Amino acid sequence: MTAAPKATLLPVYVLADESQSMGAHLLDLNRGLAELHEALLGQPMAAAKVRFSIIGFADDVRERMRLADLRRTDHLPGLISRGRTNYAEVFADLRHRLHADVGSLKQEGFAVYRPAVFMLTDGQPNDNAWRTPYRELIDRDSTPEAPNIIAFGVGSVRADVILRLATRPEFAFVALAGIDVGSAIARFCTALTHSIIHSVRARGPGAPRLVVQQPDGFEMAIDVV
Amino acid sequence: MSFEEPHWGSIAVGTPGADFEPRPASSAWYRPDTVADGWATDDLIVRLAAVRGYAHRYEGLPRQDDAAAVHHPVTGSVVFAIADGVSSTPLAHIGATAACRAAVTAVLSGLDDDGRARWPDVVERAAWQVVRQAGLVLGLDSPDPERAERQMATTLITGLVRPCPDGPNVELVRIGDGGAWILHDGGFRTLFEPAATPLVPSEVTALPRVPEVVTRGGVLTAGDVLVVGTDGIAEPLGDGSGSVGAYLAERLAVPRPPLTFAHDVDFSRETFDDDRTLLAIWPRQRSRTDTRG
16 A cells, blocks of 8 residues: 555556457547547536546557656547557456556555456457467456456457456446447446445355344344334 | 536646546435535544545536534544445445444544443444435335445444543544544655555445454654545555645645635546545644633
């Protein structure tokens, strides 16, 4: 934890598939990102917490925007169609990028939430070589900054791949049209940032036990209802 | 005359957050924005505030923190509890209230029985209260702890300050997050080890689960202030070395009236928008001119 944080930030990454199979959907994605920008600007508390990065990937990985404060950003950079789909490259890049980015935000005096990654893709990678770098990326033991990944399938979607990319089943979506993608990401983003949802630690080694029976001599202190 | 200008009037610490009129809380049970309390015994001065966070004000969710502080006349102890309902559970605010009242009742009962609090029992009773409360609210025929956990899980810090010949003795226990400190000369000495994680944790231990309970404490000397807070305070405070630490150290230097105390707790600092609960206890310096009976 940062000693006395200036603010608490959520790093958000849009991983956009720029491969040629994505085709006309890039136009929709670009529009969707613009909508996301608008939506966040209308939510001042959410916008204050987010540092926004856009990573385009195809054969290689191109950083289009890094850790931007959207309140000070006029417009988002466009995505550019090219090449074929290489997931392995982008997951390996992301693992190093998250480590570096979280480190630099903490050095600047911020406390940092677990990063959120919105991956926009048609779920048609070249090969299966991505599984190992993906597993390393999301393994919290080997990657302390392991992100939550929300996967959006667009275009000619392979839904089974989208499900494998999302870090929870409820984080997997298939978009009907590019416009849906923009508003869906915007809704998700603002929900994520309004209040970082706390969940109860119930699983894993050392999980505390659930109290299942009435203690001796227990008396109800109040009836709230 | 226009009434549309923002009027919330919080004190800014660093860059303030957004200023707006809160939305009403969408809860079937009336729950005010702020709880403020304050009183003094012969030995101790108490101030307490539980304040709805800016995020919940913006979203129209109720305050999910709660607190309680009472006096045990026979031992002179001040008994307290603060709780932070887990935001992923829809009735978190009820869990927080139930846990605080049950913890305080259980501590008082121990003090009545043999002059001490048995902390594992206290925590167990608070956990069971959450289970029973969930049963009432949901209209269940029999208690369902797993359902209670999904509906109204909550953290809890509970303890007491007891006047003793060597000075007021503090004992407290924690389930989940939040913190407790001794404030002295502008510095915050933590009573709980800070978490050693690179990221702000989003998972928390919460009632009705109970971990192994470890009692913390110490003796308050002249110039000390016991400060206990939920995560809404602990997160911006950090190790106390920054602006929030300096601000709170100044505002807590002396006990101020309860409404001023609550206003102080409701400071505005960008991104720190969680509900906040703060309890402060000062050893009382009695002067010859003190007119209390």
